[in-house]
Amino acid sequence: MTDNHQVVVVPEDLCEALVSRADAFQAVEQVFAAMASGDARNFPVVREATGHAEALFGFKSGFDKAGMALGLKAGGFWPGNADKGLTNHQSTVFLFDPDTGRLQALVAGNYLTAVRTAASSSVSIRHLARPDAKVLGMVGAGHQAQFQLRAAAEQRAFEKVVAWNPHPDMLSKLEAVAREIGLPFEAVSQHELGAQAHVIITITSAFEPLLMRDWIKPGTHIACMGTDTKGKQEVDPELVAGARVFTDEVAQSVQLGETQHAVAQGLLAESDITPIGEVINKTHPGRQSDDEITLFDGTGVGLQDLAVAATAAKLAQQQGKAETVRL
Structure with a gap:
């Protein structure tokens, strides 16, 4: 045969x-x-x-x-x-x-x-960010950041993009994308980014906090998309602990995602982390007030x-x- x-x-x-x-x-x-x-x-x-x-x-x-x-x-x-x-x-x-x-x-x-990673953060924005979010903050300006910006911009009526990158010369490519989709762009300090942004996407390869708890205003949604390995880190563990935390997969989040540091320091329990799918399925309410900070740990799953x-x-x-x- x-x-x-x-x-x-x-x-x-x-x-x-x-x-x-x-x-x-x-x-x-x-x-x-x-x-x-x-x-x-x-x-x-x-x-x-x-x-x-x-x-x-x-x-x-x-x-x-x-x-x-x-x-x-x-x-x-x-x-x-x-x-x-x-x-x-x-x-x-x-x-x-x-x-x-x-x-x-x-x-x-x-x-x-690249497109599935951007989709992951945009799913979190759709389900967790405040409906009236107007300023999008981008931490990171590499190849993946351009995908993130395009996807995020489709989820809310953003009026401006503010961005910071460890290498400022790379911001020009991100600015070109913002202008292409009709959004004003401003390069700012990390502190100023936290003061302005209603939604923040971090997409770097950092091994130290780039955003501190005191810089983030109430009601912000943060999508941490760069930490996918033990030791990597993009935000202050106190910021993670002070937020309502969601993720793609809890087991991977605590092992190699952004929550690994807050969990290791005893600031956050594994039981405090909710799979984003529960919000999608409406078995979890997601954001529960306009003032709370929500955080999505996008670790990337197969x-x-x-x-x-x-x-x-x-x-x-x-x-x-x-x-x-x-x-």
């Missing part, structure tokens, strides 16, 4: 052409909801230093029974890639048939990782990658643009 099993291949340029911010938002919101209801589960993360090219390499995997997405993302971080004209983060998503275990699709993961990759594969097939190989 001849087996004509076909595997869908979706390259980077096709992912960018097919998967919109709205598509990514819907996929991520749905998978967060499935996680909170017990219909989707992340498997343990593997992440190791290779001992070559200063690279980190690993796997994120899981199964979303609600969306019938089974698979893994393989990839990591190569700090020397920028000198080669390549993105430092490199990844590929492998999707398998949940009924048979056969490989279904190979999906390029670089663009999808199920997000599977959700957007499954969307890319589905759209490619529906539009007749899918490449296939026979295995």
